[in-house]
Amino acid sequence: MTGTIIQPEGWAKPKGYANGILDKNGILHVAGQVGWDENEVFQTHDFIGQMAQALKNIRAIVLAAGGQVSDVVRLTWYVTDAEDYLMYQAEVGTVYRKVFGHHFPAMSLVVVRGLIEPGALLEIEATAVLDID
Structure with a gap:
């Protein structure tokens, strides 16, 4: 394999994939990343x-690789209900910025x-570009 597997400390080991490479x-x-915690348990069932939690998971993986949130260059969101996203757009922005x-x-x-x-x-x-020099 070309690359290093990135797994935040204390997280449940994923089955059949890597959280980060x-x-x-x-x-x-x-x-x-879905909205479950490090033990693969959904603590909430709302959008x-x-x-x-999904964004926090991404942040944890980036930090575990030695990067920071500002290194993220791309996010692709897959949502099951466009109405959830549109209905909560103000909250989406607030939580995203947090x-x-x-x-x-x-x-x-x-x-x-x-x-x-x-x-x-x-x-x-997500995709991030880290300065690994």
Whole structure:
């Protein structure tokens, strides 16, 4: 394999994938993160709560790789209900800024019919570019 597996300390080991892979050029590929905690348990079943946790998960993976939130260059959001996103847009912005501050990378939002994890309302994947010199 070309790259280093990134796994935040104390997290449950993922089954069949890696939470993050840092390649030799400093590009960190973060697997889609749902709104569960480090033990793979959903603590909330609402859109905003899951969104906050997914973003915190991404932040934890970036930090575990030696980066910071400002290194994130792309986020792709997969949501199961566009209305949830649109209905809570103000809260989305507030919660996003609490986790990521005023750093706004390139983003896409895709509405999907469903996600593989039962109970997941959204999944967010990320790419970060770390200075590994």
